[in-house]
Amino acid sequence: MHGPVRISAARQRITFNYVGLSLSNSERVRYRYRLDGFDRGWSDPVTARSAVYTNLSPGPYHFRVIASNSDGLWNGTEAVFPFQVEPMWWQTWWFRLSALLGGGLVILALYRMRLHQQAQQLNLRFEERLAERTRIAQDLHDTLLQGVLSASMQLHVADDQLTEASPAKPILGRVLDLMGHVVDDGRTTLRGLRSSNRDSGDLVQGFSRIPQEFALQQNIAFRVIVEGHPRPLHPVIRDEVYYIGHEALANAFRHSRATGIEVELEYANNQLRLLVRDNGCGIDPQVVRSGRDGHWGLSGMRERAGRIGATLKVWSRPEGGTEVDLSLPGRVAFLDHSSGPGLRWFARLRGRKVDDGIQKRGSER
Numbered sequence: 001m002h003g004p005v006r007i008s009a010a011r012q013r014i015t016f017n018y019v020g021l022s023l024s025n026s027e028r029v030r031y032r033y034r035l036d037g038f039d040r041g042w043s044d045p046v047t048a049r050s051a052v053y054t055n056l057s058p059g060p061y062h063f064r065v066i067a068s069n070s071d072g073l074w075n076g077t078e079a080v081f082p083f084q085v086e087p088m089w090w091q092t093w094w095f096r097l098s099a100l101l102g103g104g105l106v107i108l109a110l111y112r113m114r115l116h117q118q119a120q121q122l123n124l125r126f127e128e129r130l131a132e133r134t135r136i137a138q139d140l141h142d143t144l145l146q147g148v149l150s151a152s153m154q155l156h157v158a159d160d161q162l163t164e165a166s167p168a169k170p171i172l173g174r175v176l177d178l179m180g181h182v183v184d185d186g187r188t189t190l191r192g193l194r195s196s197n198r199d200s201g202d203l204v205q206g207f208s209r210i211p212q213e214f215a216l217q218q219n220i221a222f223r224v225i226v227e228g229h230p231r232p233l234h235p236v237i238r239d240e241v242y243y244i245g246h247e248a249l250a251n252a253f254r255h256s257r258a259t260g261i262e263v264e265l266e267y268a269n270n271q272l273r274l275l276v277r278d279n280g281c282g283i284d285p286q287v288v289r290s291g292r293d294g295h296w297g298l299s300g301m302r303e304r305a306g307r308i309g310a311t312l313k314v315w316s317r318p319e320g321g322t323e324v325d326l327s328l329p330g331r332v333a334f335l336d337h338s339s340g341p342g343l344r345w346f347a348r349l350r351g352r353k354v355d356d357g358i359q360k361r362g363s364e365r
Contacts, residue, residue: 007084035063035064155179204226273325
């Protein structure tokens with residue numbers, strides 16, 4: 001016999017027959033047996049000349065049997081029968097591996113399908129919000145802004161009719177200047193409400209201009225850093241990210257007493273990340289957790305982040321500075337997220353760190 005006997009696992013019952021020869025009294029012969037790989041030890045002495053096993057698992061086995069003579073003395077040698085139970089096709093390693101891989105692929109497909117559905121729902125909500133903002137901008141332009149412009153034109157006519165010596169001339173001039181600022185602010189707001197086609201580079205330019213909005217008196221090192229290759233963003237996402245970053249920078253310039261402030265935009269393959277850091281006096285932990293009465297900066301930032309499916313974290317400690325970390329999935333942020341893996345790999349290959357430099361600014365406290 002070459003090698004163990006191979007038995008199909010389809011056989012659910014295996015019987016081993018054996019006999020011990022005795023020339024005196026064969027009826028007094030006793031047997032003990034053991035199946036290696038199944039039994040933990042030898043069986044009790046029996047007179048039966050067969051052993052039955054059912055439902056053996058696939059694998060190698062050795063059936064061992066030993067006999068005693070009529071005087072009860074056990075034979076020193078045992079008979080051994082090696083055999084192999086062959087697995088059914090569904091018990092093979094390749095089938096189990098295939099089932100595991102197939103299950104993993106199904107779970108991955110369901111997960112990606114769920115992500116796709118969530119992205120579609122978010123995009124639908126963003127489009128609805130963008131349409132609503134456009135309608136509001138149109139209404140404001142056709143009513144409020146046009147009314148202010150008409151009133152400004154009438155005031156210019158009245159101003160032209162006044163003599164230089166008139167005491168109302170300076171007052172009217174200040175009113176006209178104020179209305180000019182109101183008109184400019186209104187037009188800026190309308191442009192923000194109607195923004196839809198600007199690229200993500202506007203974020204870098206917008207953040208770079210923020211220090212100019214404040215009346216600064218002391219030097220502050222400020223810089224904007226871009227990690228990765230900039231990608232086009234959904235208009236609503238771009239504007240909300242800008243407003244959150246603007247609020248974080250406004251708090252840093254006005255309240256942190258920092259000597260260095262920086263903004264970092266990271267365009268990763270699977271996420272967009274914005275970090276605003278300063279080395280200032282920090283924020284009280286209680287204020288970080290629950291905000292401050294009458295101040296809505298942190299709560300407003302969290303609300304904006306929640307509306308676009310982003311995660312906002314704020315770290316701060318006394319005299320240790322503050323860091324605002326905003327991150328959101330790439331499938332939500334990027335308009336080109338559906339591009340193929342080759343294009344995304346090429347974009348990562350081209351990714352680089354762009355430092356817009358350090359701009360010295362002052363800050364009024």
